[in-house]
Amino acid sequence: MPGRNQACLTVLLSLRKKYILIVRFFFHYPEPRYPEPGGADAAALSAGPLREVATAVERAGFDGLSLSEHPVPGARWSASGGHQTLDPFVALSFVAAVTSRLRLLTYLAVAPYRNPFLLAKAAATLDLVSGGRVTLGLGTGYQKSEFHALGVDFDERNHLFDEILDTLPMHWQGSAFSYEGKHFSARDVIARPRPTQGRIPIWIGGNSALSRRRVAERAQGWMPMSGSSQLSTTARTPTLGSVDQLALRITELRATAAAAGRDEPIDVVYSYGQGIDVALDEPDRHRESFAGLAEAGVTWIVISGRTDSPAATVDFVESFGATYLAGR
Numbered sequence: 424m425p426g427r428n429q430a431c432l433t434v435l436l437s438l439r440k441k442y443i444l445i446v447r448f449f450f451h452y453p454e455p456r457y458p459e460p461g462g463a464d465a466a467a468l469s470a471g472p473l474r475e476v477a478t479a480v481e482r483a484g485f486d487g488l489s490l491s492e493h494p495v496p497g498a499r500w501s502a503s504g505g506h507q508t509l510d511p512f513v514a515l516s517f518v519a520a521v522t523s524r525l526r527l528l529t530y531l532a533v534a535p536y537r538n539p540f541l542l543a544k545a546a547a548t549l550d551l552v553s554g555g556r557v558t559l560g561l562g563t564g565y566q567k568s569e570f571h572a573l574g575v576d577f578d579e580r581n582h583l584f585d586e587i588l589d590t591l592p593m594h595w596q597g598s599a600f601s602y603e604g605k606h607f608s609a610r611d612v613i614a615r616p617r618p619t620q621g622r623i624p625i626w627i628g629g630n631s632a633l634s635r636r637r638v639a640e641r642a643q644g645w646m647p648m649s650g651s652s653q654l655s656t657t658a659r660t661p662t663l664g665s666v667d668q669l670a671l672r673i674t675e676l677r678a679t680a681a682a683a684g685r686d687e688p689i690d691v692v693y694s695y696g697q698g699i700d701v702a703l704d705e706p707d708r709h710r711e712s713f714a715g716l717a718e719a720g721v722t723w724i725v726i727s728g729r730t731d732s733p734a735a736t737v738d739f740v741e742s743f744g745a746t747y748l749a750g751r
Contacts, residue, residue: 483744487526
């Protein structure tokens with residue numbers, strides 16, 4: 424029955440279009456990759472000045488902008504496809520100054536690299552100056568050489584991460600508190616100003632059962648790592664698997680949160696992949712993919728590209744906005 428099949432297909436596409444309206448999009452500032460150690464410093468902004476890129480991202484209809492963090496990555500990792508980054512808190516503060524509505528996401532900040540109160544103060548300051556637009560994406564980290572360079576014990580990273588999850592809300596509440604950490608002692612301290620949001624949303628990265636349990640019990644979002652098995656091995660996290668497997672994990676995560684007595688929504692962020700010309704290449708296929716991710720429970724999709732010039736980046740952003748974000 425061709426007519427009936429066509430009608431069913433129309434209904435399915437209509438439903439999937441509605442799912443796309445639920446999903447929101449971050450643009451991730453392209454990260455410079457140096458084929459050899461010691462690349463030129465100017466490459467840090469080779470994708471374009473932050474002012475120009477951020478305003479184009481907002482104008483194109485994106486919902487947020489994200490930046491990653493590697494303060495001092497290993498030279499071998501950099502030379503074999505790794506990347507450098509700007510400081511996410513400094514750079515996102517500049518983005519906040521030239522935009523008015525974009526969410527500002529650290530995607531992700533390596534929490535154990537910092538004293539928890541310096542991390543809390545940086546996030547609270549950014550939230551205050553941006554008018555309450557910060558989402559704090561955190562991870563435990565995976566580069567041993569970077570941990571060593573920063574003087575942080577790699578084997579303590581999970582313990583330190585849990586201490587940070589304990590202390591961030593205390594710091595942001597604006598009243599006196601005490602906390603005894605592994606390497607610090609906070610006795611009757613108080614931190615102000617409070618973040619504009621009161622409590623900054625915390626999203627946790629990683630595919631492990633431990634990461635998902637932390638999200639279910641203590642965070643407002645999950646940032647699973649998509650990509651190849653080689654990338655998962657490098658990042659010391661299990662492979663994410665198919666979209667169907669992702670949907671199952673999202674369902675389990677939200678059920679665990681509900682069982683723990685939490686009734687707030689939990690966001691899920693999916694990185695759609697760099698180097699894919701989603702602005703021009705087979706848009707219907709990408710729309711279907713976005714809809715499938717939304718149906719799986721994803722609420723935010725991160726988009727980026729391997730652009731290495733201001734003109735290419737702005738063209739990518741504008742093309743994506745015109746193709747996927749117009750009329751939402």
